[in-house]
Amino acid sequence: MSADVIMVIVVATALAFDFTNGFHDTANVVATSISTGAARPQVAIAFASLLNFVGAFISISVAATVANDVVNSEVITPTVVFAGLIGAISWNLITWSFGLPSSSSHALIGGVVGSAVAAAGFDAVLADGLVGKVLIPAVIAPLLAFLVAGIAIALVYRVVGKQRPGTVTRGFRYGQIVSGGLLALAHGTNDAQKTMGVITLALVANGSLAANADPPVWVIASAATAIALGTYSGGWRIIRTTGTRIIKMDAAQGFSAQGAGAAVILASTHFGFPLSTTHVINGGVMGAGAAKRVSAVRWGVAGNIAMAWLLTLPAAAAIGAAAYGLTAIFGNGALGPVLVTLMGVSLIVAVFSRRSQRGSPVPAS
Amino acid sequence: MMAVVVETKELLETVAASLVAGVGMTFVFSIAIWGVARFAELSRNDRPVAASASAAVAILALLGTLSGVAFGIVVMTNK
Numbered sequence: 327m328s329a330d331v332i333m334v335i336v337v338a339t340a341l342a343f344d345f346t347n348g349f350h351d352t353a354n355v356v357a358t359s360i361s362t363g364a365a366r367p368q369v370a371i372a373f374a375s376l377l378n379f380v381g382a383f384i385s386i387s388v389a390a391t392v393a394n395d396v397v398n399s400e401v402i403t404p405t406v407v408f409a410g411l412i413g414a415i416s417w418n419l420i421t422w423s424f425g426l427p428s429s430s431s432h433a434l435i436g437g438v439v440g441s442a443v444a445a446a447g448f449d450a451v452l453a454d455g456l457v458g459k460v461l462i463p464a465v466i467a468p469l470l471a472f473l474v475a476g477i478a479i480a481l482v483y484r485v486v487g488k489q490r491p492g493t494v495t496r497g498f499r500y501g502q503i504v505s506g507g508l509l510a511l512a513h514g515t516n517d518a519q520k521t522m523g524v525i526t527l528a529l530v531a532n533g534s535l536a537a538n539a540d541p542p543v544w545v546i547a548s549a550a551t552a553i554a555l556g557t558y559s560g561g562w563r564i565i566r567t568t569g570t571r572i573i574k575m576d577a578a579q580g581f582s583a584q585g586a587g588a589a590v591i592l593a594s595t596h597f598g599f600p601l602s603t604t605h606v607i608n609g610g611v612m613g614a615g616a617a618k619r620v621s622a623v624r625w626g627v628a629g630n631i632a633m634a635w636l637l638t639l640p641a642a643a644a645i646g647a648a649a650y651g652l653t654a655i656f657g658n659g660a661l662g663p664v665l666v667t668l669m670g671v672s673l674i675v676a677v678f679s680r681r682s683q684r685g686s687p688v689p690a691s
Numbered sequence: 692m693m694a695v696v697v698e699t700k701e702l703l704e705t706v707a708a709s710l711v712a713g714v715g716m717t718f719v720f721s722i723a724i725w726g727v728a729r730f731a732e733l734s735r736n737d738r739p740v741a742a743s744a745s746a747a748v749a750i751l752a753l754l755g756t757l758s759g760v761a762f763g764i765v766v767m768t769n770k
Binding site: 384434462463466470471473474475477478479481482485486489490493494496497501504512549581582585586588589590592593594596597598599 | 701702704705706708709710712713714716717718719720722723724725727728729731734756757760763764766
């Protein structure tokens with residue numbers, strides 16, 4: 327009975343995380359299309375939401391990586407997964423509160439690693455998987471998106487530079503419907519799978535699934551629904567502020583940035599690398615901006631993103647470990663997760679109340 | 692040693708696929724737009740043969756772009 331209660335809490339917390347992931351990342355996916363005038367906000371957000379949902383069903387490679395290659399599933403319990411999710415959600419909330427862009431993906435992996443270490447020591451961490459499938463791709467992917475977008479936009483300007491701007495702009499705006507859709511698809515494919523992976527990890531730990539099993543259909547469907555709903559509901563609030571933080575781009579730059587982001591995320595997803603889609607998309611936007619004029623990029627924002635990148639994994643790991651320690655005080659039953667959940671919900675309500683009173687900008691994560 | 696830990700082959704394939712797909716698709720689509728722009732300009736200048744050739748380039752490049760997108764999605768779904 328107690329194990330079932332913990333599992334329900336874990337699944338609910340994971341889906342809540344997935345919802346906030348979509349909620350935070352909406353602006354990343356659609357802001358480029360909106361800022362270049364390629365799509366109206368309502369249409370772009372609805373389109374992105376739908377394609378996020380579809381994208382979640384495309385592949386399970388990333389889910390398999392999160393479930394099998396980062397932590398040793400034999401020493402993981404549902405409580406460990408729960409504490410990891412608390413670490414991820416808490417870090418997201420802290421960075422969101424301070425206006426610091428951060429990666430939900432790295433927070434999730436950091437939180438789970440931290441709670442696993444607190445529960446079973448460093449043997450719980452699969453160092454090869456963590457380094458080879460998470461840390462190295464995390465460094466390479468944004469740089470790759472920067473490079474791809476930069477080369478692409480340089481070629482575009484050579485090809486269409488002497489043509490009438492009106493025709494070129496209209497053409498790339500139409501193109502952005504496809505590239506923006508592909509980016510939303512890629513986002514759903516990579517990000518929804520992280521939640522699938524974590525729920526699968528908890529189900530294996532609970533004995534509900536065999537080790538190395540693929541995520542069940544209900545897990546895939548619920549994760550897809552959560553990220554799609556988050557994307558749809560998040561956009562209305564976030565897009566107004568995030569749109570002003572994006573570099574003012576022309577339609578060709580927007581197309582190049584979205585194309586680069588989609589290409590990097592889809593290629594990485596194919597090989598099972600759980601990326602920060604935020605960093606990839608930002609890398610593409612900066613590459614498209616820098617290729618035209620280096621000073622067009624807000625390098626201060628880039629510095630903040632780099633700082634958040636460095637802090638996210640260890641900080642989320644520390645909070646995940648602390649959450650596990652707090653939960654463990656109340657024993658192995660459901661009392662610990664229930665109390666920590668109540669504390670977490672109270673914290674979220676407090677932060678949202680503070681934010682809504684201030685009316686401050688909401689950064690993307 | 693590090694090469695064992697890092698999945699070098701997969702990473703290199705990711706880099707190559709991203710470069711080919713991201714740069715290639717954008718380049719091919721820009722050719723389509725160039726074709727459309729040239730078609731409009733040549734039509735205005737009453738040069739129908741050259742305009743038709745530009746339109747053909749635009750259509751081929753557009754088909755190439757859409758095929759690339761479809762191929763990418765198919766590769767993803769077959770994983």
